[in-house]
Amino acid sequence: MMEDTGEDLLRAKPSPISTFFKRLGQTYQLWLDRWTPHATSRWIFTCVLVVAFVTRVVLMQGWYIVTYALAIYHLNLLLAFLTPKIDPAMAQFEEEEADEGMELPTRQSDEFRPFIRRLPEFKFWYSATKATVIAFVCTFFQFFNIPVFWPILVMYFITLFCITMKRQIKHMIRYRYIPFTWGKPKFQSKDEGQAPLVSPK
DSSP states (O other): OOOOOSHHHHSOOOOHHHHHHHHHHHHHHHHHHHHTTOHHHHHHHHHHHHHHHHHHHHHHTOOHHHHHHHHHHHHHHHHHHHSBSSOHHHHHHHHHHTTOOOOOOOSTTSOOOOOOBSSOHHHHHHHHHHHHHHHHHHTTOGGGOOOOOHHHHHHHHHHHHHHHHHHHHHHHHHHTOOSOOTTOOOOOOHHHHSOOOOOOO
16 A cells, blocks of 8 residues: 655645636637637627727727727738748848749749748737727726827828838739738649549449
8 A cells, every 4th residue: 555645735736716717718718729710700700899999989089099009000910911921032132142042933843832921810810809809998998098189190000001011012022922812723633523433343
């Protein structure tokens, strides 16, 4: 028979509060994992949340600084979503020294390099949703309602958006990549297009 070494007595039991928050975090992660494959419903939820936030800002006539900060954050997320994980400009500069060109393939003989985003779709959605929830909560606190002339913020954001998107589109054209899969041709193997062979009796 084994003797009790007293390790169980010395090991501190977790407090009920830490146990509660641990289970809450596990439940939260479980729901995130279940929602991961449902991209359409996730983005519909986020769009509804953004519309609710904008409606509250318009009706309450305030929190323009919070709205501007949220818009700038969403713009940064969008840029990271549209940008390759390895910037072709930097990769080309590094590989030119090694006499190897780093361009996306333009001929059939070139090596295939799939487009890998700097910010994956799920992280993009999660960060955008979390930021929108935080901004929505901020509208319930009056000290976040800093008075400002909002048309200047709108014009500045539109200008910043146009300049940033123009630069991003030029980057896409120069290094020949498209960050979206819509409209791209889908190829299937020869085996998928053929009917199954029936063995003769």
